[in-house]
Amino acid sequence: MPIEPAHGESDRHRAATDAAAQKAAEQGHEAVRVRAHLSDGRSVDFVVRTTGEVYDTTVPDEPVKPSRKKRALILVAAGLTGVLVIGGGAFVLGHALGDEEPVAVETTPPPPAGAGTDIPVGLPPAFSSTAAWSAQVDDKAVVRELSDGRLLTITEARTLTILDPDRGEPQWVGSSAPTDLTDVHETTWQGRPVLAAASSQSLTLWPLDDTDGTVAPVSVDLDARAEVTYAGTAPLIDLGDYTVTAPATESSEAHRVTLPPGAVPAAAGADGVIRSLTDEAVWTTNPDTGEHERIDLATPEGADGAPEDVIGLTADHALAQWSEDGSSDTTLALIDLTTGTVAAEATARPPSDSDVLRSDPDAQTAVIGDVFISYGDDPAVVDLDGLDVTAVDGRQLYGSRDRTAVTATVTGDETSVEDYPLYSPDDPSPVLVSDDAAYVVHTTVDETYLYRADRTPSKETP
Numbered sequence: 001m002p003i004e005p006a007h008g009e010s011d012r013h014r015a016a017t018d019a020a021a022q023k024a025a026e027q028g029h030e031a032v033r034v035r036a037h038l039s040d041g042r043s044v045d046f047v048v049r050t051t052g053e054v055y056d057t058t059v060p061d062e063p064v065k066p067s068r069k070k071r072a073l074i075l076v077a078a079g080l081t082g083v084l085v086i087g088g089g090a091f092v093l094g095h096a097l098g099d100e101e102p103v104a105v106e107t108t109p110p111p112p113a114g115a116g117t118d119i120p121v122g123l124p125p126a127f128s129s130t131a132a133w134s135a136q137v138d139d140k141a142v143v144r145e146l147s148d149g150r151l152l153t154i155t156e157a158r159t160l161t162i163l164d165p166d167r168g169e170p171q172w173v174g175s176s177a178p179t180d181l182t183d184v185h186e187t188t189w190q191g192r193p194v195l196a197a198a199s200s201q202s203l204t205l206w207p208l209d210d211t212d213g214t215v216a217p218v219s220v221d222l223d224a225r226a227e228v229t230y231a232g233t234a235p236l237i238d239l240g241d242y243t244v245t246a247p248a249t250e251s252s253e254a255h256r257v258t259l260p261p262g263a264v265p266a267a268a269g270a271d272g273v274i275r276s277l278t279d280e281a282v283w284t285t286n287p288d289t290g291e292h293e294r295i296d297l298a299t300p301e302g303a304d305g306a307p308e309d310v311i312g313l314t315a316d317h318a319l320a321q322w323s324e325d326g327s328s329d330t331t332l333a334l335i336d337l338t339t340g341t342v343a344a345e346a347t348a349r350p351p352s353d354s355d356v357l358r359s360d361p362d363a364q365t366a367v368i369g370d371v372f373i374s375y376g377d378d379p380a381v382v383d384l385d386g387l388d389v390t391a392v393d394g395r396q397l398y399g400s401r402d403r404t405a406v407t408a409t410v411t412g413d414e415t416s417v418e419d420y421p422l423y424s425p426d427d428p429s430p431v432l433v434s435d436d437a438a439y440v441v442h443t444t445v446d447e448t449y450l451y452r453a454d455r456t457p458s459k460e461t462p
Contacts (some may be wrong), residue, residue: 002092006425020048033057111169119451122422123430124398124407127438127453133168134235142181142390142431143439151439153450154193156180159214160206161197165437168452174206174215182356185230191250198228203235214258215294229360232268232275244274246287257287264320266337267312275337277320279306284339295340300333307333313353313359313366315373321350334373335357336380343375346382346413371420372397372410382413394432405429443451 023201024032031049034436045079047055068195111269126418129376138154144164146152151163160174174195178184183197186208203220222228226245234247237254240410242261246295247268248254258264259265260283263276269421282295307320308329308330324347340411351369359366364376367389372382374395389399389407396410399418405427408417430438438453 017054018049021050021052023052024048038201052116052291058305065145098392112169114168114449114451119440119453120444121427121440122405122420122424123438123440124452125456126422127430127455128452132452132454134439134449134451137441137448138177139443139452140179141441141448142183142184143441143450145179145432145434146186149434152174152181152184156448160184163450164401165434165452172186172208172211172215173213174217176204178204185235187230188234188247190248190253194229196228196270198235198237200226200227203228203237203386229265229267229312231266231318232315234268235266236268236274237311238265245275252288255287257285257290259283259285260292262306264307264310265312266310266318266335267314267315269337275315277307277310277318277335279304281305282335282337290351295338297335297340298329298342300342300345303331303333309350311357311368313357313373313375313449314361318369319351319368319373319381332371334375334379343379344373344381346381346383348370348381353362356388358392360392360394363392365392365394367392367397374410380410380413382415384408384415387415387417391430391433391438398430398433398438400429 013029013240013429020032020034020229022444024030026036026162029050031047031416034046034048036044036046044056044058045055095367098194112133114131117131117134119129119131135153136156138158139434139441141154143151143153146162149165151165151429153161153163154177157323158177160177162172163169163172164171185313187194187196187198189205193207195206196203200222204217205220206215206217222237223239224444225240229236229238234249235248239256241244242259244257244259244265245254246257249272257274259276262278262279264278266277269275269284270378273286276285277297279299281297284293284295285291302324303322305322307322309321311319313319318335318337319332320335321332323330328349329347330350331345331350332350334343335341336343349370351371357366357368364374366373367384370386372384374378375381385396387399387401387419389397391398395410399408400406404419404425405422406417406419406429408415430440430441432439435456440451440453442449442451
């Protein structure tokens with residue numbers, strides 16, 4: 001960054017020298033090296049002490065090296081752009097005098113916080129054991145990947161924070177974070193991108209397009225019995241009694257809409273319609289007119305009546321469940337809401353209200369409770385048999401079984417589970433796995449950090 005002399009001063013060389021001396025003191029050094037680029041293309045090297053002395057260290061082109069004083073005079077007369085080099089980084093000290101354009105200097109940013117430190121937990125062999133960066137987070141924090149690839153977490157200061165995935169640096173901050181990040185969802189409201197979290201009383205919204213300082217949330221009052229699904233393009237609020245609150249869009253406010261009798265809400269579709277299921281049909285309801293359109297539903301064999309629960313996966317897919325007589329298991333069916341067809345089904349323990357939906361939208365896979373779902377070109381519903389999943393990367397799953405961190409791979413309807421070396425039996429599994437990294441949260445004594453572990457190119461997982 002350019003160094004300007006203080007008001008009333010005119011000596012750019014002294015201002016640059018003072019800045020170098022100050023930088024040396026801040027870094028805890030007695031001196032720093034300075035490289036100055038002259039306007040004629042040459043460069044000269046100096047050592048600047050914290051006390052202000054300047055020593056010329058340039059390798060001479062001629063047998064006789066100019067004196068230190070003479071070289072300092074050249075520095076002033078030529079008008080130059082200086083660079084203070086510290087630990088591989090660069091710091092611009094001055095710029096060209098007069099009307100000359102500054103000489104462009106390529107700078108290297110300092111390494112991110114925590115880069116190169118050992119990650120204090122065992123990780124699957126596909127990932128590095130040293131951190132690309134680390135960031136202090138809340139002791140109950142996890143991390144989620146947003147649609148643009150950035151990371152959402154909760155800091156130790158109890159703020160919702162979006163981090164740059166490459167450097168771990170904050171790019172957006174929201175106040176009044178909820179206790180559990182799994183309650184927070186990326187969605188839209190009145191056409192604006194927001195983060196949303198629902199309680200029994202209200203829907204809390206943080207505008208993502210507001211980047212001016214710390215963003216305060218706004219609240220939308222809900223009925224005490226309301227439940228919210230975020231499967232579609234906006235929150236769909238189920239008020240019970242076959243009544244939902246249609247999502248607010250750019251052209252309309254949120255308002256109540258009545259569904260067909262017996263219908264269970266599924267999602268708010270990308271086209272604005274509300275999709276719901278009854279015993280024999282998928283219904284689409286126009287929120288503006290209240291008109292319903294029916295698509296026949298081909299229910300699974302043995303399913304009787306309307307589904308007991310519907311879990312929206314996307315605007316076009318839902319997981320519906322029917323109880324089986326005399327069994328604790330249920331029939332789970334992946335429903336294509338655009339055609340009313342059952343894409344895949346299985347018998348498994350039904351997800352509970354507390355189970356978190358974890359998904360990989362790019363791979364079109366998800367996990368909730370004991371169930372793996374693929375809703376893309378190769379649809380599947382697979383019973384995971386007690387695997388506690390913390391991260392989903394396509395058909396590669398990360399989590400624990402019998403309280404031990406493991407990885408799992410889903411192939412067809414089968415799941416293969418493998419363990420990997422751990423530093424401690426209590427080592428956590430990754431909380432997020434992306435195309436190029438895994439992220440793990442670990443608490444040491446009284447501080448909790450989020451670590452990024454880059455994927456090792458030679459050991460990529462499927």
